[in-house]
Amino acid sequence: GAVVSQHPSRVICKSGTSVKIECRSLDFQATTMFWYRQFPKKSLMLMATSNEGSKATYEQGVEKDKFLINHASLTLSTLTVTSAHPEDSSFYICSASYGTASYEQYFGPGTRLTVT
Amino acid sequence: RKEVEQDPGPFNVPEGATVAFNCTYSNSASQSFFWYRQDCRKEPKLLMSVYSSGNEDGRFTAQLNRASQYISLLIRDSKLSDSATYLCVVTTSYNDMRFGAGTRLTVKP
Numbered sequence: 286g287a288v289v290s291q292h293p294s295r296v297i298c299k300s301g302t303s304v305k306i307e308c309r310s311l312d313f314q315a316t317t318m319f320w321y322r323q324f325p326k327k328s329l330m331l332m333a334t335s336n337e338g339s340k341a342t343y344e345q346g347v348e349k350d351k352f353l354i355n356h357a358s359l360t361l362s363t364l365t366v367t368s369a370h371p372e373d374s375s376f377y378i379c380s381a382s383y384g385t386a387s388y389e390q391y392f393g394p395g396t397r398l399t400v401t
Numbered sequence: 402r403k404e405v406e407q408d409p410g411p412f413n414v415p416e417g418a419t420v421a422f423n424c425t426y427s428n429s430a431s432q433s434f435f436w437y438r439q440d441c442r443k444e445p446k447l448l449m450s451v452y453s454s455g456n457e458d459g460r461f462t463a464q465l466n467r468a469s470q471y472i473s474l475l476i477r478d479s480k481l482s483d484s485a486t487y488l489c490v491v492t493t494s495y496n497d498m499r500f501g502a503g504t505r506l507t508v509k510p
Binding site for chain 2: 392
């Protein structure tokens with residue numbers, strides 16, 4: 286149980302375009318989903334926390350207008366990287382949790398974004 | 402000072418060796434502690450939770466010292482398949498999970 290999927294697993298896009306990444310909890314209802322990014326040989330950095338039906342909470346330094354997060358249902362959250370630039374190239378990972386009932390987060394397999 | 406600090410390694414050990422990783426955290430209000438394992442270009446996977454009393458899962462032993470704000474992971478009888486990056490994770494609440502930068506382990510034949 287507790288499977289989280291992400292789509293796409295890999296995407297290459299041109300500078301200036303927008304890219305949408307989907308995160309789905311397949312066998313449970315995720316009241317909270319998290320978005321992380323990871324640069325090579327670096328730790329995961331939390332970008333934002335999203336609760337179903339409400340606005341995402343962004344970490345300091347993360348531009349909310351650039352990284353649009355929508356958590357429309359208990360099983361789906363999306364991250365849209367708008368007007369992507371080469372420096373946005375990174376590994377984006379989502380995770381989902383049951384919410385306050387558990388500290389454990391279940392991670393998706395990640396999306397590797399390359400902006401050319 | 403980073404919230405969660407780990408020795409980045411890399412640790413290169415022969416099969417069968419015992420290896421220990423350390424982690425320190427800065428927030429004394431931290432409540433839950435975990436070790437995750439991350440393989441190259443993959444997502445992190447939970448290895449084990451860490452309890453104050455210490456806990457063991459097969460060849461893996463985790464210890465927590467709240468007074469020193471220190472967590473450790475011991476791997477005995479290393480296998481080739483243990484090669485990965487080990488992430489120390491500390492949480493202060495259900496939505497505040499902080500990752501260390503990870504310690505890279507390579508187990509060689």
